Amino acid sequence: MSRLTAENLTLAYDQRVIAENLSVAVPDRSFTVIVGPNACGKSTLLRALSRMLKPTAGRVLLDGSVISSLPAKKVARTLGLLPQSSIAPDGITVADLVARGRYPHQGVLRQWSGEDERIVREAMESTGVGQLAERYVDELSGGQRQRVWIAMALAQQTPLLLLDEPTTYLDIQHQIDVLDLCAELHEEQGRTLVAVLHDLNHAARYASHLIAMKDGRVIAEGAPSDIVTAELVEDVFGLSCQIIDDPETGTPLVIPAARKPRAGTGAAAGARTEAATARS
Amino acid sequence: MSSPVQSDKGRKTGRRVTPVRTGGGLSLRLDLRAVTVGVVLLVLALAASVALIGSGDYPMTPAEVLRTLTGGGDAGQQFIVQELRLPRVLVGLLVGAAFGIAGAVFQTVSRNPLGSPDVLGFGQGASVGALVVIVYFHGGTFAVAAGSVVGGVITGLAIFLLAWKRGIHGYRFVLVGIGAAAMLYAMVLYLLTKANIVEATRATTWMTGSLSGRDWSQVWPLAAVCAVLIPLALCYGRPLRMLEMGDDAAYALGVRVDRVRVVVLLAAVVLVASATAAAGPIAFVALTAPQLARRLTRSPGPNLLPAAVMGALLLVAADWSAQRLFGADQMPVGVLTGVLGGGYLIWLLVTERRAGRI
Numbered sequence: 291m292s293r294l295t296a297e298n299l300t301l302a303y304d305q306r307v308i309a310e311n312l313s314v315a316v317p318d319r320s321f322t323v324i325v326g327p328n329a330c331g332k333s334t335l336l337r338a339l340s341r342m343l344k345p346t347a348g349r350v351l352l353d354g355s356v357i358s359s360l361p362a363k364k365v366a367r368t369l370g371l372l373p374q375s376s377i378a379p380d381g382i383t384v385a386d387l388v389a390r391g392r393y394p395h396q397g398v399l400r401q402w403s404g405e406d407e408r409i410v411r412e413a414m415e416s417t418g419v420g421q422l423a424e425r426y427v428d429e430l431s432g433g434q435r436q437r438v439w440i441a442m443a444l445a446q447q448t449p450l451l452l453l454d455e456p457t458t459y460l461d462i463q464h465q466i467d468v469l470d471l472c473a474e475l476h477e478e479q480g481r482t483l484v485a486v487l488h489d490l491n492h493a494a495r496y497a498s499h500l501i502a503m504k505d506g507r508v509i510a511e512g513a514p515s516d517i518v519t520a521e522l523v524e525d526v527f528g529l530s531c532q533i534i535d536d537p538e539t540g541t542p543l544v545i546p547a548a549r550k551p552r553a554g555t556g557a558a559a560g561a562r563t564e565a566a567t568a569r570s
Numbered sequence: 571m572s573s574p575v576q577s578d579k580g581r582k583t584g585r586r587v588t589p590v591r592t593g594g595g596l597s598l599r600l601d602l603r604a605v606t607v608g609v610v611l612l613v614l615a616l617a618a619s620v621a622l623i624g625s626g627d628y629p630m631t632p633a634e635v636l637r638t639l640t641g642g643g644d645a646g647q648q649f650i651v652q653e654l655r656l657p658r659v660l661v662g663l664l665v666g667a668a669f670g671i672a673g674a675v676f677q678t679v680s681r682n683p684l685g686s687p688d689v690l691g692f693g694q695g696a697s698v699g700a701l702v703v704i705v706y707f708h709g710g711t712f713a714v715a716a717g718s719v720v721g722g723v724i725t726g727l728a729i730f731l732l733a734w735k736r737g738i739h740g741y742r743f744v745l746v747g748i749g750a751a752a753m754l755y756a757m758v759l760y761l762l763t764k765a766n767i768v769e770a771t772r773a774t775t776w777m778t779g780s781l782s783g784r785d786w787s788q789v790w791p792l793a794a795v796c797a798v799l800i801p802l803a804l805c806y807g808r809p810l811r812m813l814e815m816g817d818d819a820a821y822a823l824g825v826r827v828d829r830v831r832v833v834v835l836l837a838a839v840v841l842v843a844s845a846t847a848a849a850g851p852i853a854f855v856a857l858t859a860p861q862l863a864r865r866l867t868r869s870p871g872p873n874l875l876p877a878a879v880m881g882a883l884l885l886v887a888a889d890w891s892a893q894r895l896f897g898a899d900q901m902p903v904g905v906l907t908g909v910l911g912g913g914y915l916i917w918l919l920v921t922e923r924r925a926g927r928i
Contacts, residue, residue: 342821366824373818377681379811382870386587389599393812394824398805402589402599446823 291318293482294339294369294450299348301334301506308334309506312348316450316499321476322484323493326503327527332486333374333454335503339484340371340452366394370448372439374455378427384438385423388414391445413444416479417471433464440471451475453485457492465489469496490527494518494542502526518542604867608876611863615883619663622890623655626898653785661784661848662889662903663882664792666855668845670863670881671803671874672838673856678810678872679831681740683918686857687842688911690747693851694754695725696843697777700850701761704773712787714776715847722843725750730835779852779904781889788848795844799837804874806834811871852904854911855881861918 292315299312309331316322316339324332337343338350341357350357357365370391378387391413392406414420417437422430427438436456443451453472457465473496476483487493493500494514501511504526510517523531529546536543591597623639624630628650630638637643638651673686687693699721703709709717733739733746758777762770809830812820817827842856859881863873866880888910889903 340822342818361824362821362826363824366822371818371822373816373822375816376819377814377816379814379870381868386870390812390815390823393808396808398808399596401597401808403591403597404589406597407589443822 292316293318293353294484295351296335296339296345297348297351299335299338299350300346301331301338301343302346303334303343307346307506312506312508314339314501314508314511316482316484319476319480319482320499321473321497322482322499322501323497324484324486324501324503325488325490325493325526326509330503330526331506332503336452336454336484336486340369341365342371363394366446366448368448368450370443370446370451372443372451372453372456374458376439378435380428382427383423384414384419384425384427384430384441385410387427387438388419388441388445391442394446409447410445413441416475417441417444431464432460433467436460436464436468437471440468444475448481450482450484453483455486455488457487457489465492472496490518490523490544491536494544495536495539514542515540518544601867601869604869604873604876607863607866608879611866611876611879611883615663615666615879615886618883618886618890619659622659622662622886622893623651625890625893626650626655657786657789658781658784658889659886660789661792662781662886664789664796665781665845665849665852666859666882666885667800667878668792668796668841668881669852669856669885670859671800671878672841672845673858673881674860674863674872674874674877675803675810675834675838676856677860678814679740679835680743681814682744683857683861683922685740685744685747686860687838688851688853688856689751689915690729690744691751691754692722692725692839692842693846693853694751694758695728696722696846696851697773698754698757698761699724700776701758701765701773704769704776705761705765708769715788718847718850719843722846723839725754726835726839726843775902776850777904778902779850779907780902781849781885782899782902784848792844792848795840799841800878803834803837803841806830806837807872807874810834810874814871850902850904852885853908854914855884855907857918858911858914859884861914 295313295315297313299309300307301309301312312331312335314335324335326332334343338345341350344358352360352365352369389402389406389410392410395406396402411420414423417440419434419437419441422434422438427435430438440456456468456472460468469492472483472485475481476498497514499511500514500517502509502517502522509526510522518533520531520533523529523533523544531547532545533542534545535541588600588602589597590600620632620635624632624635630647630651634643634647635651638647639656643651669687673688676686676690677683679685696718700714700718702721703714703717707713729743729747729750732750733743735742762773765773809820809825812823812825813827813830821827860873860877862884863876863880867873867876885903885907888906892901892903892906893899895901
């Protein structure tokens, strides 16, 4: 079952066509990750799924209805998005920013109910920013700030959450931290997550459903252990590699092939090749 | 990363936000500081109004002013207050409020403190409209006002069209506006060369922006515009606040980004044009009022209502100061706001530069 599907999309910015006849279905309760080389259309697909980009042809369905025909606030109560770049307003506190996630549930009269308050507190607790509630967002580290934005998306309380490259610009420990948090939301809270990720190894480790894209087409989709092969990586990314089992998780781990020595690059390179041959 | 040790460092905000809830399902968040600031500014604006009514060639004490306003006082005082000075003060309050709230809308939408109507050429556009009426049609006060409204609204639409590229973006908007201001100023200068000395004097006085000689015929149209558009803008205050976080984030929260922007900007353009028609393009109130209000409330968001009250206070206080410093009706209020606002603009440019935003 899929609450969120795309049927025969043509996606274009102005005249530039990014993808044609693209169809995907996001499995319910999955952690779906979209991967692919730069400019393959993965972020564009995510924008279309989150109704930021209107498809030139085809349609995106949310619970069986065309998403662009649904009231904006109603969609925002079902489908959340963590955009690639958001601006924290000057002088806003963590608690205030997270509270803004309640907007689609509020009205002119019902602006701040007890339920709002409780959900915002829970969102901050489950992302580990509860102690930062009174701090200003602009003085937090990049990793903390990303957690705050995720908390805001959580406060929106949507069963579906889309994340556009949530780990970009973060240090490696914060990348893992954010992905662990996503996995937690997926496993413990049963939310459906769709993320665009740059790092194939992160994708293979965390995704329950992987979509590999190239030139605006879906090349393969399925569980990472079923579809991540050396051929697929070569095909999608043009990278020759070995696939081994991740010693931590058993998921596929991509090991790029060693640099091929060019002819006549000197004794050092030759010696290294020799050593490699001897080892194998 | 969210270690408790780290969370103890840094500034604490100390803001008090009080939830207010009634049995009928009404619930609000009241930022005590913002509410207090709003009330204090309002009281100050009214006090400045009383002081302004009391000043002039026939000075009156605040007690006399209040007594006359509430129906007391002799016939002479009644005439001076009701017919001469009250309309002037009301125009001042309304113009200031309109500039303040319009400035807050523009700065929020462009996400830039410089994106305010006085920097973007609205004053110049309104001036072109007014000067065309003065120089070519020799129109009366009402015709000049109409000309300035037309000039201001056309300028607004032209800037939108030129800056529109899949929505409005801050920098584009500010840059197009600054370009428009320069071109429109050239047109103002051209029109002045075509004017005879009487027309030129009248045009220059109008362009300076002044509250002197305003009567009830200026109060009513402006009051009507404000009565409709200020509540409209306030209704859009919450979605406007979401826009601060970027289009995508606002859209994800269910804000109809383009519709909100078009509605609030149109409201702001009409408010600025109407205020300019009533008092001339009084400089820098729209630029400074939202920023000062924001610094006082220390609350994120467009702060629309505090900006409106701050605008009203600034304009009436500036008019009162001009009268105290230079004598009754010797100095148009636009000169004073120009000098003070220009200083503020320099300070703003320096701090924005330091913050790396320009």
